[in-house]
Amino acid sequence: MLDIYRRLFAFYGPQGWWPAETPFEMCVGAILTQATAWRNVEIAIARLKDNNLLSPGSLVAAGEEVVAELIRPSGYYRQKAKRLIALDRYILSRGSSMDWLKEEDPQRLRQELLAVHGIGPETADSILLYAGGHPVFVVDSYTGRILLRLGLIDPPPDYHRIQQMFMDELPKDPALYQEYHALIVALGKGACNPKPKCGLCPLGDICRALPESTFPRG
Numbered sequence: 051m052l053d054i055y056r057r058l059f060a061f062y063g064p065q066g067w068w069p070a071e072t073p074f075e076m077c078v079g080a081i082l083t084q085a086t087a088w089r090n091v092e093i094a095i096a097r098l099k100d101n102n103l104l105s106p107g108s109l110v111a112a113g114e115e116v117v118a119e120l121i122r123p124s125g126y127y128r129q130k131a132k133r134l135i136a137l138d139r140y141i142l143s144r145g146s147s148m149d150w151l152k153e154e155d156p157q158r159l160r161q162e163l164l165a166v167h168g169i170g171p172e173t174a175d176s177i178l179l180y181a182g183g184h185p186v187f188v189v190d191s192y193t194g195r196i197l198l199r200l201g202l203i204d205p206p207p208d209y210h211r212i213q214q215m216f217m218d219e220l221p222k223d224p225a226l227y228q229e230y231h232a233l234i235v236a237l238g239k240g241a242c243n244p245k246p247k248c249g250l251c252p253l254g255d256i257c258r259a260l261p262e263s264t265f266p267r268g
C-alpha cells in the first residue's frame with residue numbers, strides 16, 4: 051500500500067485536498083459531491099457562499115426551498131438540500147464551533163454521522179478525515195475498481211474490508227490518508243477509467259488487470 055502511494059505521489063504530485071476554507075464548507079462539499087463532478091460542486095458552493103449560507107445554522111435558517119434552488123447545479127438538488135439541512139441540524143446540536151469534530155472519538159462521531167439522513171460510510175469518513183483530521187481511510191468506487199484490477203482484492207469490493215486493509219498496512223497518519231485518497235481519485239479519473247488508459251498509469255508493472263474486455267464496469 052505504501053509502495054502504491056509513493057508511485058502515485060511521484061506521478062501526480064500533491065493534490066491539496068480537501069479544497070475548503072472551513073470545516074463546515076468541507077462538510078457541505080462532502081454531501082454535494084455525491085454522484086456529481088466536482089466542478090458542479092464548486093458552482094453550488096459559490097452560490098451558497100454568495101448568499102452567506104456556509105456557516106453552521108445558516109442552512110436550517112434558510113430552509114429547504116432556498117437551499118435546493120441554490121445548489122441546483124450539483125444535481126439531485128432536492129435530495130441534497132434535505133441532507134444538507136439534516137447535517138446542519140446535527141452540527142448545530144453538537145456545537146457550531148465544530149471543535150468537537152476534531153476532539154472527540156472518531157468511532158463515536160462516525161456512528162452519529164451515519165445516523166444523519168443521507169450520510170453513508172464514504173461521506174462520514176470524508177468528514178472525519180478531512181474536516182476532523184482523524185486517521186480514517188476513505189474508500190470510494192475508484193478505490194474498489196483499482197484494487198480489483200491490481201489483483202489486491204476479490205470481487206465484489208467491500209467498503210469496510212478495503213478500509214481495514216489500508217488502515218492495517220499504513221501508519222495512522224491523517225495527512226497520509228488525505229493525500230492517498232486524493233491520489234486514488236486522480237488515478238481513477240486520469241487513467242483507471244471504466245475503459246482504462248493503462249499507458250498513462252504509474253502502476254502498470256504491478257497491475258494484474260484482466261484483458262480489457264473483462265474489466266469490471268462502473
Ligand code: SF4
Nearest residue numbers: 242248251254257259
Ligand atoms: S494499469 Fe490500467 S487497469 Fe491497472 S491500475 Fe493502471 S490504469 Fe488501472
